Amino acid sequence: MALWGGRFSTGPDEAFKQFNDSLPFDYQLAEQDIIGSVAWAGALKQVNVLNQQEYDDLVAALNKLLDEVKANPQAVAVAGHEDIHSYVESALIDKVGDLAKKLHTGRSRNDQVATDFRLWCRDTAEHILEAIAELKGEFIALAERELGTILPGYTHLQRAQPVLFSHWCMAYVEMLERDESRLTDAKNRMNYCPLGSGALAGTAYPIDRQTLAEGLGFTGATRNSLDAVSDRDFVVELLSCASISMIHLSRMAEDLIFYNSGEAGFIELSDGVTSGSSLMPQKKNPDALELIRGKTGRVFGAFSAMMMTLKALPLAYNKDMQEDKEGLFDAMPTWLACIHMAQACIKGIKVNADKTLAAAKGGHSNATELADYLVAKGIPFREGHHIVGTLVQMAIAQGNNLEDLSLEQFKSVHSIFESDVYPVLEIDACIKARQALGGTSLEQVTSAIKYAKKNSK
Numbered sequence: 001m002a003l004w005g006g007r008f009s010t011g012p013d014e015a016f017k018q019f020n021d022s023l024p025f026d027y028q029l030a031e032q033d034i035i036g037s038v039a040w041a042g043a044l045k046q047v048n049v050l051n052q053q054e055y056d057d058l059v060a061a062l063n064k065l066l067d068e069v070k071a072n073p074q075a076v077a078v079a080g081h082e083d084i085h086s087y088v089e090s091a092l093i094d095k096v097g098d099l100a101k102k103l104h105t106g107r108s109r110n111d112q113v114a115t116d117f118r119l120w121c122r123d124t125a126e127h128i129l130e131a132i133a134e135l136k137g138e139f140i141a142l143a144e145r146e147l148g149t150i151l152p153g154y155t156h157l158q159r160a161q162p163v164l165f166s167h168w169c170m171a172y173v174e175m176l177e178r179d180e181s182r183l184t185d186a187k188n189r190m191n192y193c194p195l196g197s198g199a200l201a202g203t204a205y206p207i208d209r210q211t212l213a214e215g216l217g218f219t220g221a222t223r224n225s226l227d228a229v230s231d232r233d234f235v236v237e238l239l240s241c242a243s244i245s246m247i248h249l250s251r252m253a254e255d256l257i258f259y260n261s262g263e264a265g266f267i268e269l270s271d272g273v274t275s276g277s278s279l280m281p282q283k284k285n286p287d288a289l290e291l292i293r294g295k296t297g298r299v300f301g302a303f304s305a306m307m308m309t310l311k312a313l314p315l316a317y318n319k320d321m322q323e324d325k326e327g328l329f330d331a332m333p334t335w336l337a338c339i340h341m342a343q344a345c346i347k348g349i350k351v352n353a354d355k356t357l358a359a360a361k362g363g364h365s366n367a368t369e370l371a372d373y374l375v376a377k378g379i380p381f382r383e384g385h386h387i388v389g390t391l392v393q394m395a396i397a398q399g400n401n402l403e404d405l406s407l408e409q410f411k412s413v414h415s416i417f418e419s420d421v422y423p424v425l426e427i428d429a430c431i432k433a434r435q436a437l438g439g440t441s442l443e444q445v446t447s448a449i450k451y452a453k454k455n456s457k
Ligand code: ARG
Pocket: 022, 026, 083, 084, 109, 110, 113, 317, 319, 321, 322
């Protein structure tokens, strides 16, 4: 039964009904719709629309319905009603008859859906925050396990300067901390309750909206009814948090796909997160990481779709806004699954420290050290840079590293070079020199790990 048949002489066309119905996806709001309805029943009792007995009967029936929808959410999806609000009302009529028809007093589906959706978003944000914390923990554990492993650091995908492998891990911990803080902000901002805003103008019953909001775990009630029913910033913010975080995960995936490649051979992914080829028996493909990279586009797609849907919508509620759900209902579980999968990948990584070290030693990635050596001897950096460039060319010509050049060769470019140049070129010296805050020295990375662990408690 539709909630609005009175004004109509015929029912909707079948095609329109299918086009208009949101139950096939908003059934996911069943729990929130029922919890919101229990709270609304309380508000109606407070303004004497419901007496104590009616309230008790309604709440008992709603709680029973809650158990039913929890036990079989899929059954709700195919129940054929227009949306989750119609479904809950009709299921309640089946349980308590006409009394159920009182529950919609002073309430609109517009403030109802805005409330349900915020509750759903808040719960989802909490799950995602937990998953991010776990992923951070996994990166920190890997950083601790591999402390001392040296990795070539890249710019332009050219070997640039050596870094500790743990420094790479902690870079992702930084990103995840920002993801956490962004999501926490979004969660706090969304935590205001639209219920009691009516269709758009506010409810005509003297409901204590602050108490109603607090009962549902909200910080407070929204302050403007027009805004409350038409605001979907919280959806946009959540999708924006998801998109940024997915970008981080995609960069992690890309780094690891490269490290895992036959060409680099820096790491080996566990069998548990890789798959084989149907044709080539030797293959072990990084599918989990490629899917994380691929799904990033899908999450961002939901974000941009939501932005476009909201653009230039007049106040207040418009049916366009029903399009707020499917993208988010797809993007949030996708994001969560990617965080979990990233954790599984990080957990099972085997680092080939000999290979990372050999690669870090190649590519003349100690050239900056050599320039700094010249600076210490009083040569301006720009001039030192040029001298080292000449030496790199010399090393390339003889197919060697800088440390393999003879002292005579060094001196042939500049007489200031002495045998004290060799210790400077050692890879450990390159790492050790990065002592300033945020650098890759063992001390800095160790303190970054300590800070992150303290921060995660
Ligand atoms: N299914 C609708 C939605 O998700 C619920 C609100 C309907 N409101 C209305 N005035 N038709 O947006």
